[in-house]
Amino acid sequence: MMHDHDGSPSATLVAGARTIALIGQPNVGKSTVFNMITGLNQHVGNWPGKTVEKKSGVFRGQNGVVLNIVDLPGTYSLTANSEEERIARDFLIHERPDVAIAVVNAAALERNLYLVAELLALGQPLVLGLNMLDVADQHGIRVEPHVLQAALGIPVIPIIAAKNQGVRELIEAAAAVAERPGDWKPVRPAIRPEHEPVLAAVQSLIAGHVPRPYPEDWVALKLLEGDAEITAMMEAALPAETWQQLRGLLREHEDAYLDIAGGRYEWIGRMVRAAVTQPRAGAITLTERIDRVATHPLAGLVLLLLVLGVAFWLTYTVATPLAEWLSTQVLAALDALAAALLGAAPAWLFGLVSDGLIHGVGTVFAFLPILVVFFAVLGALEDIGYLARGAYVMDRFMHLMGLHGKSFMPLFLGFGCNVPAVLGSRIIEERRGRWLTILLAPLVPCTARLAVLAFLAPAFFSTGTTLVSLGLVGLNLIVLAAIGIAVNQIAFRGEQSAFIMELPLYHVPNLRTVGLYVWNNTLSFVRKAGTLILLASMAVWALSSFPGPGINDSVLAAFGRLLTPLGRLMGLDDWRLIVALLTSFFAKENTIATLGILFNLGAESPDLATAVAAVLAAPARLAFLAVVMLFIPCLATTATIQQETRSWRWTAAAIGLTLALSLLAGILIYQVGSALSASQL
C-alpha cells in the first residue's frame, strides 16, 4: 500500500507491512527515536522532487512483527507554512499511514501538543511518545503520563529515547493501535463555541465537493484557518456560485485563524493542567546559566570562535593527515590493481583508468575524513543544542546579506573546504537562505586555494607577501558580502526572511544519533557527488590527454591557447597559466601541479614559483592570484551544489558568477595596476 518515494525499489521498506509515521516538532529527539527503532536498517533519500531529506526504515520485532517506519520532517503545525510542513501533511493525508507516533518533548509539552491537537483534528490514529522526561526533570517540570493519557484518550508512553528507555513499549503501543483501529477513541479537540456556527456553515457549503482523500471536517477547519493550499483546492473543486458564497463567509471571519490557534492552546491548557507541575518561578536552570555566556553578544561570539577553532584544529590534526594517507594508500592499491588487470590493454585505456577513474576515486576518498570530522562536529553541536545559539549570535551580521544566522557556520567552515560548506547548508530550513548560502560558499577561500596562494605569493612579491595574501583573502570576503547584499536586494527584493527560531534546552549528545548523522551524510556524499566526480574526472583526463602525446598537445592546451586574448586583458600572455587555471576546476591544488608539468619543473620545486613569476609583470601577478582565489568552484564543490539544489540552473549560476567575478577582478587589477605603474615612470 506504500508508494516508494524515491521512484526506485527501496532497499528497506517491506511490501505489505504496516506503516508507522514518526511525526514531531523540531528539537523533540524524534531522530533519536527513529534511530533507536531502525538502527542501520534505514534509508536516507529525498522526498520526490524536493531537497528535503526523507528517512525511512524497518522495525523487526521479536515475534516476527515487521513494520515500515517513515520519519516525517520536523514540523510545528499542519499549516502549510513551509515545505517540511507540506510534506508531512501530504504524507498523512495521501499515504494514510496505519498509525502515527507523535514524539513530544516533555519539557515543552504545551507547545508540542499543538501539533498533536492538529493531528487529532485530522483523525490520524495516533500514539504519543512522551520524550525527554529526564530533561524535563532537570528543569523541575513533572509530567504524569497517565493523567495525560486519560485526558487525551490516546496511549501516552513515557520514553527517554537517548537512553533507549520505553522505545520498545512505544512501538508496541503503536502496533496495537494499527491492529485494532476500532479501539482507538481519542478526545477530539474542540474549537471555541463562538466559532461553531461559522464552521458548520463552511462545512455545509463544501459538503460533497471535497476531493478524496481529504476529510471534510478538516478541510472546513483549514478553510477557516485561511490555509492557502486548501483554499486554492476548494476554489477549483467548488461550483463558482458556492465558491463566491464561501469566499464571502471566509472574508467576514478573516481573523478566525488566530482565534483557532488561541482556542487550540486553551484546549491544550485544559488537557495538561492536571498532568504537568511547573517549576517554581525564579528557579535558574542550567540552560539559562549556559546561555548567559552562549547568547551574550560579545562572550557568545568569543565562544563561537573557540568552538570553530576546535573544529578546525580537529580537521587539521585528525582529518587532513588521514585524508592524505587514505588517498595515497587507496591510489597505490588501485594503481597496482589496474596495472595487473590492464597490463595488455592499450595505453589510452590504462591512462583513462589510472589517471581518470582512479584519481577521481582518490579525490572522493581525500574528502571523506574531512567530511566525517565536519559532520561529527556539526551533528554533536546540533544534538547538544548549541547550533541555534551560534546562529542567534551571528544573526545580526548575516542579516545584512539577507541570510539567516545559521548560514554562518557552514560558510565559516568553508575556509577548510567548500564541499562541507555546501553540504552544511542543510541546517538552514528556509530554501531561499539555503540556496543563497550555497551560491556564496565557493567565494570562501578554501585550504587548497590558500595553499596555492602560499606557494606562489612569496616568489611573486619580494616585499609585503603577508599583506598581499591577507588582502586577497579580504577581497574574497568583501566580494562575498557584496554579492550577498546584491542578490538579496535584486533576486529576493530585499525581503528579509523572518527570524524566528527555537533555542532548544541543552542536553548531553547521543552517540548513536551523532554517529548515524555522520554515516548518512557521508554516505550520501559518496553516492551522489561521488558519481559525478568520477565521470567528470575521466572527462577532464580525456581533455588533457587527447590527441596527445602530452598535456602540451591536448584539447585543453588548444583551448588555453584560444583563450590567450582574454588572458592578455589580465596580463596573462602565457597560455600555460590559462591551462593551469582550467585544470584547477579538477581540484584547486592542481594549479601548482599543472604549472609544474607545463614549466617542466616539479610541483615541489621552489624554482617553479620563480619561473612563473618571471613570465608575469607585477600587476599581472596580483591579477593571476586574484583570479585563482575567485575562480569557479572545483569539481567536487560543483557536483555537491548540483546534488544539494537539484538544479542545473543554480549550479550554472554559481559557476557563471564566480567566472565573471574572477575575470572582472583580474582585468580590473591588471589594467589599474598597469596604469598606475605607467604613471609612476
Next chain:
Amino acid sequence: MTGSNGARPLSELPAGSEGIILELLGGRGFRSRVANLGFTAGATVKVMQNYGHGPMLVSIRGTLVALGRREAGQVLVSADAKSDER
C-alpha cells in the same frame, strides 16, 4: 513609549519583564507562524534577553524563542507588564 491603548511592541520590553500578548501585526504568513509557536492573544511572554538592538530572546509556553527585532516589533503586548528582579 507606551501607546494610549496600553499596547506596546514586545521589542520595547526590557529583559526580565513579562507581558501578555494582545495582538499580532504583519503579514498572514508571519502571524500564522508565530501563532503556531504559541504567540497567541492572552499568552504570557517573558523577555530573557534584550540589548535594545539585534535579535532578542523570549520565553513563551515553556520554550526559549529567538526573535528578530523587526519580528518582535510586530507582537503587541500589554503595557502593564510586571518586572522581576534578576
